[in-house]
Amino acid sequence: MREVQDRASTGHVVVIGAGIAGLAAAHRLLERGTRVTVLEASDRVGGKLLPGEIAGARVDLGAESLLARRPEAVALAREVGLADRLQPPATATASLWTRGALRPMPQGHVMGVPGTAAALSGVLSDEGLARIERDAELPRTEVGDDVAVGEYVAERLGREVVDRLVDPLLGGVYAGDAYRISMRSAVPQLFEAARAHTSLMEGVREIQAKAAAARQTGPVFMGIQGGVGTLPLAVAESVRARGGEILTGTPVTELRRTPADGGWRIVSGVHVWHADAVIVAVPAPAAAALLRTDSPGAAAELGAVEYASMALVTLAYRRAEAALPEGSGFLVPPVDGRTIKAATFASQKWGWIADEDPDLLVLRTSVGRYGETEILRRDDAELVDVSRHDLRAATGLDAAPVASLVTRWDDGLPQYPVGHHARVARVRELVAGLPGLAVCGAPYDGVGVPACIASAYAAVDQIHGDLRGVQELTAHPVQSLHGGAGE
Numbered sequence: 001m002r003e004v005q006d007r008a009s010t011g012h013v014v015v016i017g018a019g020i021a022g023l024a025a026a027h028r029l030l031e032r033g034t035r036v037t038v039l040e041a042s043d044r045v046g047g048k049l050l051p052g053e054i055a056g057a058r059v060d061l062g063a064e065s066l067l068a069r070r071p072e073a074v075a076l077a078r079e080v081g082l083a084d085r086l087q088p089p090a091t092a093t094a095s096l097w098t099r100g101a102l103r104p105m106p107q108g109h110v111m112g113v114p115g116t117a118a119a120l121s122g123v124l125s126d127e128g129l130a131r132i133e134r135d136a137e138l139p140r141t142e143v144g145d146d147v148a149v150g151e152y153v154a155e156r157l158g159r160e161v162v163d164r165l166v167d168p169l170l171g172g173v174y175a176g177d178a179y180r181i182s183m184r185s186a187v188p189q190l191f192e193a194a195r196a197h198t199s200l201m202e203g204v205r206e207i208q209a210k211a212a213a214a215r216q217t218g219p220v221f222m223g224i225q226g227g228v229g230t231l232p233l234a235v236a237e238s239v240r241a242r243g244g245e246i247l248t249g250t251p252v253t254e255l256r257r258t259p260a261d262g263g264w265r266i267v268s269g270v271h272v273w274h275a276d277a278v279i280v281a282v283p284a285p286a287a288a289a290l291l292r293t294d295s296p297g298a299a300a301e302l303g304a305v306e307y308a309s310m311a312l313v314t315l316a317y318r319r320a321e322a323a324l325p326e327g328s329g330f331l332v333p334p335v336d337g338r339t340i341k342a343a344t345f346a347s348q349k350w351g352w353i354a355d356e357d358p359d360l361l362v363l364r365t366s367v368g369r370y371g372e373t374e375i376l377r378r379d380d381a382e383l384v385d386v387s388r389h390d391l392r393a394a395t396g397l398d399a400a401p402v403a404s405l406v407t408r409w410d411d412g413l414p415q416y417p418v419g420h421h422a423r424v425a426r427v428r429e430l431v432a433g434l435p436g437l438a439v440c441g442a443p444y445d446g447v448g449v450p451a452c453i454a455s456a457y458a459a460v461d462q463i464h465g466d467l468r469g470v471q472e473l474t475a476h477p478v479q480s481l482h483g484g485a486g487e
């Protein structure tokens, strides 16, 4: 084996994984003057963020929007020079394709849970609407340590709210199933509301009042001209400009603690690195494989995290031949029995995509939910066909696309079932027992881009505490008060 890098006296951190979490961690470490090497198994940086092109126009082929209600993603974009390219969606209205028609997505909900029954007619049946009102009279529903979102909301407001509003939204966010997903991990503000209020709709109205008081009135989401997929590229460029090293095509095959010096040994094929600390920023199965030797307990917990797969079908049409309803797109409740779970009208949602080629209309559909594996076994041409079929039924769009592109995200989205927070706490506790090791990314504190970045910064803070400990120990060795063993 060849030692490709010597260990610096202090403060060399290896980050494993160059998705947005690993890159954000590297960026933050360099700001604090730490030497950084990022090792990425695949041949590119960016993970679930992937810029691409269809019919000559730039588009996102992965995540295409950043939540702007929390600061981390937008702030990172600004830090790496993308301030001028941040762009809010051109339209803030979306639809639900349910009960045979596209219907406006009701305003004022928290992950599909309404604050009032107003504006839900059409989306819900008359019985469904009547059932919602019982929320005000029903006795308290205990949530305990955690509860499935669907179970709790169905008990308070009836199954129709879950099936037609909550499930399609969670289907977008997690590609998951409302009756399995943890309310505590996936929608923490609803969990808090459920603890504080007997009536769920009262809790939702309080969340909305607080948001209004905090003047959270800017756009909920932000895009980036050229694609959200350009964010990791800009972060990587900034990491390199600050002297950080990023190596793609470098799968880590072994991660071991070196007890003699409290550091870490990282192996990729014939290459070996020695670092003071390691940040593991890869999906749960890969993290499990890396931690198997030094923390079999954490590896077992991470190995049990399940993933859902999905595919995105991007379609481009001549604008003169195609027209779409207004808005950014639509979500499809699973109970409606369609194949696609969402459609995003990309060139209506993002001004920058419309500007790429004004004669082009670009949209994308998504298929695949947790446990739904049959649909993803179909080949690309079939996924294009089912997408066109559903789009025609929903919107009347009948034209032939001039280009189509299928992007598969196998095991793309970690699932947060009931009890996920407890699993993450156990992983964190086990990892904390190994100084100089931290984990971050989508399996832990949220699957969205800002949540991934926040988990990266938390990992950096943890590592920094550990590194300071090592430096202080080296500078001021602890004097034994009892004399040594050889006395």
Ligand SMILES: CC1=C(CCC(=O)O)c2cc3nc(cc4[nH]c(cc5[nH]c(cc1n2)c(C)c5CCC(=O)O)c(CCC(=O)O)c4C)C(CCC(=O)O)=C3C
Pocket (backbone or CB within 6 Å): 064, 066, 067, 093, 094, 095, 105, 109, 169, 172, 173, 174, 220, 327, 328, 329, 330, 331, 342, 343, 344, 345, 349, 364, 365, 366, 446, 447, 448, 449, 450, 451
């Ligand atoms: C990861 C993630 C988050 C978490 C972000 C974070 O926590 O950081 C999130 C949040 C949300 N998504 C929301 C709404 C929608 N999501 C859609 C579609 C999709 N979301 C997806 C993922 C996510 N979604 C995916 C994989 C799709 C499939 C289509 C595609 O990938 O192209 C669509 C249909 C298409 C369109 O109209 O654009 C709508 C209307 C609202 C509610 C907004 C409100 O309050 O109004 C919220 C909070």
